[in-house]
Amino acid sequence: MSVEHNCDADSKEPIDPTERAETVRKVGHDLRNKLSVMRNSVYYLNMKVGGQDPKVAKHLGILGAEIETSTRTVCYLMDYLHPKAPVPACVDINDLIRGVMADCGNSGIVVVWQLAADLQVLADATQMHSVIETLWTYERATLRSGDRLRILSRRERAGLLVEWIDSGPGLSARAAAVLCEPLSDSGTSSLGLGMCVARQAVLRNGGGWQVESREGIGTRISLRLPPAAGEAS
Amino acid sequence: MLYGRGSRGGEQDRGGSGRMSDAMERKELLLVVDDEAGMRDTLIDILEEYEWRPQLACNGLEAVNMVETGDYALVLMDLRMPVMSGIEALARIAQMRPRLPVIMMSAYADQEAMEAAERYGARALMRKPLDWSKLLPLIEQAVSEAGGAASAAD
Numbered sequence: 001m002s003v004e005h006n007c008d009a010d011s012k013e014p015i016d017p018t019e020r021a022e023t024v025r026k027v028g029h030d031l032r033n034k035l036s037v038m039r040n041s042v043y044y045l046n047m048k049v050g051g052q053d054p055k056v057a058k059h060l061g062i063l064g065a066e067i068e069t070s071t072r073t074v075c076y077l078m079d080y081l082h083p084k085a086p087v088p089a090c091v092d093i094n095d096l097i098r099g100v101m102a103d104c105g106n107s108g109i110v111v112v113w114q115l116a117a118d119l120q121v122l123a124d125a126t127q128m129h130s131v132i133e134t135l136w137t138y139e140r141a142t143l144r145s146g147d148r149l150r151i152l153s154r155r156e157r158a159g160l161l162v163e164w165i166d167s168g169p170g171l172s173a174r175a176a177a178v179l180c181e182p183l184s185d186s187g188t189s190s191l192g193l194g195m196c197v198a199r200q201a202v203l204r205n206g207g208g209w210q211v212e213s214r215e216g217i218g219t220r221i222s223l224r225l226p227p228a229a230g231e232a233s
Numbered sequence: 234m235l236y237g238r239g240s241r242g243g244e245q246d247r248g249g250s251g252r253m254s255d256a257m258e259r260k261e262l263l264l265v266v267d268d269e270a271g272m273r274d275t276l277i278d279i280l281e282e283y284e285w286r287p288q289l290a291c292n293g294l295e296a297v298n299m300v301e302t303g304d305y306a307l308v309l310m311d312l313r314m315p316v317m318s319g320i321e322a323l324a325r326i327a328q329m330r331p332r333l334p335v336i337m338m339s340a341y342a343d344q345e346a347m348e349a350a351e352r353y354g355a356r357a358l359m360r361k362p363l364d365w366s367k368l369l370p371l372i373e374q375a376v377s378e379a380g381g382a383a384s385a386a387d
Contacts, residue, residue, distance in 0.1 A: 029313070029340045033272065036272060036340060036361035037269065037271035040279060040362075043279060044282070
């Protein structure tokens with residue numbers, strides 16, 4: 001039996017945005033499920049044979065890292081094409097940063113903390129968590145062992161300021177300009193979706209986002225976040 | 234973890250092989266509910282390595298029926314499933330066995346699902362892919378706090 005497909009260009013219709021969002025959600029959900037199964041398998045193999053042979057351990061590590069990267073990409077894609085409206089709540093931003101960066105001691109990066117006490121922002125906790133995760137992922141990918149990362153938070157008139165100031169290689173003017181542009185050719189292997197989604201999330205939560213960078217000097221990423229009620233800014 | 238009540242998230246797991254000594258007794262019965270065969274297979278193998286005794290259900294309805302007759306210490310259940318969703322099954326289990334801890338899993342939970350899971354008393358909602366360094370201590374703690382098999386006490 002033959003099935004005839006009509007591929008006439010005239011039959012192409014623009015995809016309805018609601019339908020597109022639903023498709024993205026379903027495909028993303030399915031991919032995350034598959035990646036979850038793969039991660040479980042890697043975890044199991046690590047338990048059973050990971051310690052027996054350094055090469056087996058190395059390849060399990062490669063698989064694990066690729067699964068993590070793919071999971072992040074799927075999440076970024078879903079958040080980019082199907083952004084969720086923020087559900088604002090009172091969030092201790094310092095706790096959030098420390099929680100996400102709990103593994104910073106093993107990164108080789110010299111992290112300097114300058115966090116003002118008890119900073120509460122009014123923002124979607126899950127989205128802010130993703131923003132901090134993205135920034136930390138970016139710094140880990142950019143900085144070399146021994147590079148310095150200063151994390152600062154303080155109250156300001158215009159809200160609460162959180163800054164990541166690194167002593168890494170910095171960005172060219174062109175790379176800095178397209179850092180938050182999705183799928184831009186920034187000269188790296190990164191798709192650029194993560195920073196784009198993080199910026200969108202900060203803006204949707206009523207905050208501000210600024211990137212300053214100089215090649216050979218480092219990069220400063222500044223977030224201005226709305227204070228929670230009762231927070232003296 | 235998207236949310237959790239009274240958990241000690243971030244604790245280290247046992248690392249290494251994860252196996253307990255042969256002298257130790259097998260732990261309680263857990264019910265694993267997921268419509269994905271790969272997910273069920275991998276969950277069961279990992280949990281068995283940690284000496285739990287997992288049993289499987291493929292959807293919410295099967296889970297509700299199994300909880301009705303079985304002495305489970307904890308339910309680990311997916312949110313989105315055919316026949317009966319995880320949230321509907323959670324609501325029914327909460328009615329039947331209010332003390333039975335239920336941990337929900339989801340690949341991409343929306344706010345509505347998170348609120349529903351919390352409303353029906355889920356112990357936590359874990360994001361997929363699962364972080365085993367958080368999930369294993371959470372299971373241990375939830376089972377220990379519920380005092381083992383919950384059905385007898387309910």
